[in-house]
Amino acid sequence: MVANAELFDLSIAHMDCDAFYASVEKRDDPSLADKPVIIGGGKRGVVSTACYIARIRGVRSAMPMFQALKLCPEAVIIKPRMDVYVEVSRQIRAMMEDLTPAIQPLSLDEAFMDLGGTARLHGAPPAVMLARLTKRMKSELGLTGSIGLSHNKFLAKVASDLEKPRGFSVIGKAETGAFLHDKPVRLIWGIGPSAQESLDRAGIRTFSDLLRWDRLALSGRFGSMGDRLWHLARGEDKRRVSAHEPVKSISNETTFHEDTGDPDILDGHIWRLAEKVSDRAKARGLAGRVVTLKLKRANHTTLTRRVTLREPTQIADTIYRTARAVFDQSAQQAPFRLIGTGLSDLCSASEANFSGDLLDPQAARRAQAERAADTLRGRFGASAIVKGRALR
Amino acid sequence: MKISIERGALLKAVAQAQSVVERRNTIPILANVLIEAEGDTVQFRATDLDIEVVDKAPAQVERAGATTVAATTLHEIVRKLPDGALVTLSADSAAGRLSVEAGRSSFSLATLPREDFPVMASSEYQSNFSAPAKVLRRLFDKSKFAISTEETRYYLNGVYMHVSDGDGGRVLRCVATDGHRLARIDADLPQGAEDMPGVIVPRKTVGELRKLLEDDDMAIAVSVSETKVRFATPDITLTSKVIDGTFPDYTRVIPQGNTKRLEVDASEFAQAVDRVATVSSERSRAVKLQLDEDRLILSVNAPDSGAAEEELAVAYGDERLDIGFNAKYLLEIASQVDRENAVFLFNSSGDPTLMREGNDETAVYVVMPMRV
Numbered sequence: 001m002v003a004n005a006e007l008f009d010l011s012i013a014h015m016d017c018d019a020f021y022a023s024v025e026k027r028d029d030p031s032l033a034d035k036p037v038i039i040g041g042g043k044r045g046v047v048s049t050a051c052y053i054a055r056i057r058g059v060r061s062a063m064p065m066f067q068a069l070k071l072c073p074e075a076v077i078i079k080p081r082m083d084v085y086v087e088v089s090r091q092i093r094a095m096m097e098d099l100t101p102a103i104q105p106l107s108l109d110e111a112f113m114d115l116g117g118t119a120r121l122h123g124a125p126p127a128v129m130l131a132r133l134t135k136r137m138k139s140e141l142g143l144t145g146s147i148g149l150s151h152n153k154f155l156a157k158v159a160s161d162l163e164k165p166r167g168f169s170v171i172g173k174a175e176t177g178a179f180l181h182d183k184p185v186r187l188i189w190g191i192g193p194s195a196q197e198s199l200d201r202a203g204i205r206t207f208s209d210l211l212r213w214d215r216l217a218l219s220g221r222f223g224s225m226g227d228r229l230w231h232l233a234r235g236e237d238k239r240r241v242s243a244h245e246p247v248k249s250i251s252n253e254t255t256f257h258e259d260t261g262d263p264d265i266l267d268g269h270i271w272r273l274a275e276k277v278s279d280r281a282k283a284r285g286l287a288g289r290v291v292t293l294k295l296k297r298a299n300h301t302t303l304t305r306r307v308t309l310r311e312p313t314q315i316a317d318t319i320y321r322t323a324r325a326v327f328d329q330s331a332q333q334a335p336f337r338l339i340g341t342g343l344s345d346l347c348s349a350s351e352a353n354f355s356g357d358l359l360d361p362q363a364a365r366r367a368q369a370e371r372a373a374d375t376l377r378g379r380f381g382a383s384a385i386v387k388g389r390a391l392r
Numbered sequence: 393m394k395i396s397i398e399r400g401a402l403l404k405a406v407a408q409a410q411s412v413v414e415r416r417n418t419i420p421i422l423a424n425v426l427i428e429a430e431g432d433t434v435q436f437r438a439t440d441l442d443i444e445v446v447d448k449a450p451a452q453v454e455r456a457g458a459t460t461v462a463a464t465t466l467h468e469i470v471r472k473l474p475d476g477a478l479v480t481l482s483a484d485s486a487a488g489r490l491s492v493e494a495g496r497s498s499f500s501l502a503t504l505p506r507e508d509f510p511v512m513a514s515s516e517y518q519s520n521f522s523a524p525a526k527v528l529r530r531l532f533d534k535s536k537f538a539i540s541t542e543e544t545r546y547y548l549n550g551v552y553m554h555v556s557d558g559d560g561g562r563v564l565r566c567v568a569t570d571g572h573r574l575a576r577i578d579a580d581l582p583q584g585a586e587d588m589p590g591v592i593v594p595r596k597t598v599g600e601l602r603k604l605l606e607d608d609d610m611a612i613a614v615s616v617s618e619t620k621v622r623f624a625t626p627d628i629t630l631t632s633k634v635i636d637g638t639f640p641d642y643t644r645v646i647p648q649g650n651t652k653r654l655e656v657d658a659s660e661f662a663q664a665v666d667r668v669a670t671v672s673s674e675r676s677r678a679v680k681l682q683l684d685e686d687r688l689i690l691s692v693n694a695p696d697s698g699a700a701e702e703e704l705a706v707a708y709g710d711e712r713l714d715i716g717f718n719a720k721y722l723l724e725i726a727s728q729v730d731r732e733n734a735v736f737l738f739n740s741s742g743d744p745t746l747m748r749e750g751n752d753e754t755a756v757y758v759v760m761p762m763r764v
Contacts, residue, residue, distance in 0.1 A: 307544055310572060325544035350695070355718055355762035357571040358645045358744060359545075 006172035007149075008125035011116040012241065014148040014156035015096070015133070018165035020109035022051035024088055025078050027142040036075040040065050045255055048080055052165060085109075088141060095136055099129050104241045109145075110160075112153055114241035131168065151176075154237035158187055176235035180207040188232055195225070207233050247284065251292065252276040253340025259298045261334025270327060271320050271389040273341040278316035281343055282374065285350075287312035288343035291322040295330060296338035303330055311355065312347050317366045319343060393457025394482040395429045397449060399494065402479050403470045405447040408628060409438035410463035412445045412600060424460035426509045427481065427490075429453045434481075437511070438463055443597055443632045444512040458506040459483040461490045469499055512631055517615035517622065521584035523564070525612050528623075529605040531566040532598050534577045534755055537724045539595050540570030547637030551598055553621075554590030554639075555581060559753045562586065567642050571760075573721050574645060575728070578754040588616045592635035597621070604628055646758055647744050650737035652710040654683060658729035658749075660704065665726065668692045668700040669719035679719040680764045683738075684712050692719075693764075715741040716764030725757040 017023065021039040026032045036054035040047045047068050050059040057072040069075065089108040096103050099122070102114035115126035122129050130147045137143050146167035148159025155176065159169040171179055184206055186196050202221060204210055210218075210233035218226035231237065252273045260266065270293075281287060289312040295303045305326045313319065323341045356364045373385045409425045417423045426437040434451040437444065469492055473479065477494040483503060484491070492499040532551060540548035548570055556565040556578075563578040564585055593601075601623050604612065615622040622631045669679055673694040682689040686708055691701040715738060725747050726734055732750035739745075747757040 307542075310542070310570065322544065329544075355572050355721075355760040356742070358569060358574055358758060358760055359548075359571045359640050364742070 004170045004172050004175075006151075006174065007127050007170055008119075010149050010151055010170060010172065011114060011118075011126045012150055012152055012156045013113045013115060013126065013130055014153070014160040015111055015113065015130075015145050016148075016160045016164070017092070017109035017137075017143060017145045019049055019051045019055075020143070021049040021080055021085055022054075022078075023143050024085060025081075026051065028084075032076060036072050038065075038068055038072070038075045038077050039080050040068075040077060041079055041255070050075075088143070091141055092137060092143075092145075095133055095140075099126075099133060102241045112156065112241045127170070134166070134168070152235075152237035153239050153241065154188070154232055155235060157189060158183075173235075180233070180235055182206050182208060185210060185229075188229075198222070247286065247346060249292075249342055249344035249346065250277050250280045250284075250286070250288065251294075251340055251342030251344075252280075253294060253338055255296075255338045256336070259335035259337045261331075261336065263331065266327065266331075266334075266336070266339060267324065268389060269339050270323050270341065271316075271387060273339065274320035274323055275316045275387075277341055277343050278314055278319055281314040281346075281349070285348060286343075286346045287314040287349045289313075289345040289347070290343070291319055291326075292340075292342040292344065293323045293326045293330075294338070294340035294342070295327075295333065295336050297333055298335055298337055300337075303333060305330060308345070312345070312349075314343075314349050315367045315370055317370055318363070393427070393429050393459055394455040394480070395434050395451045395453050396478055396480045397434060397451040399470060399473050399475065399477040399479050401449045401451075403467075405434075405436045405449045405627075406463070406467045406470055408445055408447045408600075408603060409436040410467040411603075412438045412440055412443050413463045414440045415464075421460065421504050421508045421510070423462055423464070424504055424509065425463040425466060426458065426460045426506055426511075427483075428458040428506075430456045437509070439510060439512060440596075441510065441512075442594065443600060443630065445600065445631075446629045448627050455482075457483060457485075459485065459490055459503045460506055460509050461501045461503050465501060466492070473497065515617050515620050517617045517620070519585060519588035519616045520613070521582045521588070522611045522613050523579075523582045523585075524608070525605040525610040526608040527564075527579045527582075528612055528614075529602070531564070531577050531579055532593075532601060532605075534728050535566045535568040535575040536595070536598050537728075538568040538570055538573050538575040538757075539598070540568075541595075542570065545571070547592060547635055547639055550592040550594040550635045552590060552592050552639040552642075553588075553616075555585060555588050563754075564588075567639070569640075569642060569645070569758075572718070573725065573760065574642060574758040575725075576642065576646065576756045576758075582614075585614075589618050590639070591616055591618070591621050592637060592639055593621055594632065594635055597630070597632040600630055600632075604630060645744065646756065647737070647739060647746050650739045650743070650746050652683075652713060652738040653708070654688065654736040654738065655707040655733045656688065656704060656736070658726050658732075658734035661734060662723055662726040664690050664702045664704055665719055665722050668702050669723075671698040671700045672719055673697060677719045678716050678762050678764050679722060680714065680716045682712075682714050683708050683710075685709065713738055713741065714764075715745070716762040717745075717759060718762055721759050725759055728755065728757065 022037045025037055037051040038047055038054050039049040045065050047059060047061055047063045054072050054075055059068045059072050085108050096113055100113050100115050100118050103111050105111040119125045127149055134145050137145055144166045146160045146164045148156040148169050150156040150159050150171040151173050155171045159171045162169040185191060185199055185204055210229055215230045218230045254269060289309050291307050293305045307322050307326055376385050413423055428435045432450060432453060433448050436447045473494045479494045482491050488503050490501045490503050535551050552567045554565055556563055558578045562581045564581050566577045568575050604623055604625050610625055613624040621634055665679055668690045671694055672678060672692045673696060680691045688704045688706045693699045729749045735748050737746040741761055744758050744760055749755055
């Protein structure tokens with residue numbers, strides 16, 4: 001493990017599972033153990049996770065599948081089994097909850113944890129507890145993760161990435177300046193290619209370049225990002241590990257194997273997506289007032305249409321009908337390669353009292369039927385009852 | 393072109409024109425007003441391609457002609473000129489400028505050639521009739537609050553003006569609904585309107601029309617075709633395309649069998665609703681009505697902000713009923729009542745409720761309840 005003078009004083013951690021989806025697949029099918037495995041959808045899709053063997057060949061997340069296959073033709077491609085990953089993620093979360101209630105998940109396979117003040121409770125400092133966490137993940141779940149431990153979120157996340165896989169890296173306060181000095185600024189989460197470009201133009205490549213700028217000049221040139229950069233350059237990040245990051249929107253999308261303009265097929269997709277969005281809203285007790293339909297055309301241009309409803313909804317039928325009406329207005333732009341629906345302007349479902357629709361007296365009954373179907377699915381599984389529409 | 397015109401007359405004419413002009417415009421000429429001077433009148437014309445307004449005013453025309461100039465700029469200038477000023481507009485087409493002079497002020501505005509200005513094609517109207525401003529004002533004022541803003545049901549984005557069978561024979565009827573509330577207003581059928589095709593008058597047109605209807609006794613000339621509608625006073629002509637769509641069959645929406653009758657002073661009711669709704673949640677605005685023998689309890693219970701309750705003495709003789717509504721909808725329909733008590737007719741807490749003024753069947757409102 002690591003030696004660091006501050007090792008037992010640091011309490012902000014970032015845990016990132018190693019090649020999460022691929023590791024789950026390898027765990028569940030040992031014959032995959034020494035094969036390159038890529039998780040992703042179809043020949044038109046993109047790589048969502050590549051195992052470390054595939055990564056050695058140059059395969060990366062978000063790479064188009066055909067390119068990945070060129071680099072690694074013998075790779076085993078597996079369609080993501082989201083329900084399994086969600087379940088495993090929940091198990092990991094439960095283990096983290098044994099350490100601290102202050103957990104901020106960033107996705108299924110990574111989360112921030114604040115272990116401040118837990119040393120007395122556990123009788124061991126955070127560093128020890130985190131080491132136990134990864135050990136437990138390995139023994140009970142057969143999965144590995146990398147830990148970054150530091151004095152704030154920014155550095156914890158940077159640290160977890162230093163020695164992947166199975167890493168445990170620590171950045172102490174004293175060494176922060178020296179550590180960052182010649183590191184590139186693209187290390188900062190949220191600095192994408194376009195931000196990188198504008199930083200390049202200002203001659204900023206490394207953290208030491210940033211240190212040469214004074215605070216006003218940075219915020220003058222880069223706005224609110226400038227001020228944040230000034231702090232990060234000094235290894236400062238005041239953001240708290242917040243367990244309750246409010247959800248701003250819920251959306252789902254799907255990319256087709258082949259571009260399609262077939263209204264029946266698209267209708268089926270709109271329904272399934274509406275149902276997924278609705279399921280997630282119901283699971284979280286949320287309702288939304290804005291329904292979004294996203295369409296990507298064959299030439300990759302994206303069309304996004306938003307409709308504001310009079311009252312918030314979480315009902316799949318309403319989301320579907322709204323998205324469908326908007327779709328009908330854009331259908332002549334077909335064929336499409338991707339379709340998505342979303343729900344935003346969210347509020348608690350208890351506020352989503354709805355007054356029925358005078359012109360659509362059946363709407364209330366359909367909503368009732370949907371809730372009845374939800375109850376059945378809750379009891380007998382998601383496929384206990386499906387709409388004919390969903391089978392198209 | 394060179395004209396002199398009194399500031400008040402000019403302001404009135406330009407104000408009407410500039411309100412039709414869309415603030416955000418991709419076609420520059422549509423931001424302009426077309427000024428045409430001939431004989432002893434000057435005419436201002438503005439359009440957003442769906443609505444066209446033409447406003448005439450008397451002026452001293454020294455040199456006939458026409459030009460176009462930015463409507464909002466001209467309006468702003470005239471608005472800021474002192475009352476009673478004599479304004480001179482003279483166009484220099486070679487320089488592409490319009491000079492505006494009044495007293496010691498002078499302005500020079502950029503113009504665009506009149507030839508570029510789109511003039512709405514005239515059409516054949518199937519029906520021409522005249523109606524007093526007062527009658528049209530009531531028809532549209534009492535219905536427009538229910539117009540929908542939902543783009544997906546674009547055919548609800550206006551007032552459906554048509555001829556129908558009312559209580560005492562054929563009527564001129566205006567209906568608007570957004571699916572949550574509905575207004576149905578009737579007026580005696582004006583002579584000559586019998587064959588009028590039903591048209592959906594767009595929301596913006598309804599707003600512009602309102603400005604023509606201030607003078608109670610003014611006779612408004614109405615012309616209707618399948619695609620256009622025109623309202624005219626001697627000075628102003630408002631022409632508009634109508635919404636190309638089918639208005640839904642609203643008759644089946646109006647409840648016939650509601651028997652539970654509540655009679656209440658409309659303004660007392662509205663004030664009480666307004667008061668309790670202060671604590672309602674921003675999104676749902678739900679207000680609960682508890683009806684019992686001659687007693688109405690209005691209440692709001694919003695977990696996040698608080699609770700409120702108010703009791704009203706009312707006339708109610710049916711069985712106990714609890715029903716919820718969106719406070720905004722209740723306020724809007726209650727504020728339509730101006731002479732008599734508001735009469736609500738309920739069926740159950742899940743069915744549409746009907747509201748009218750006393751026993752007046754010429755103004756009927758329907759509102760959907762809300763789960764509370």
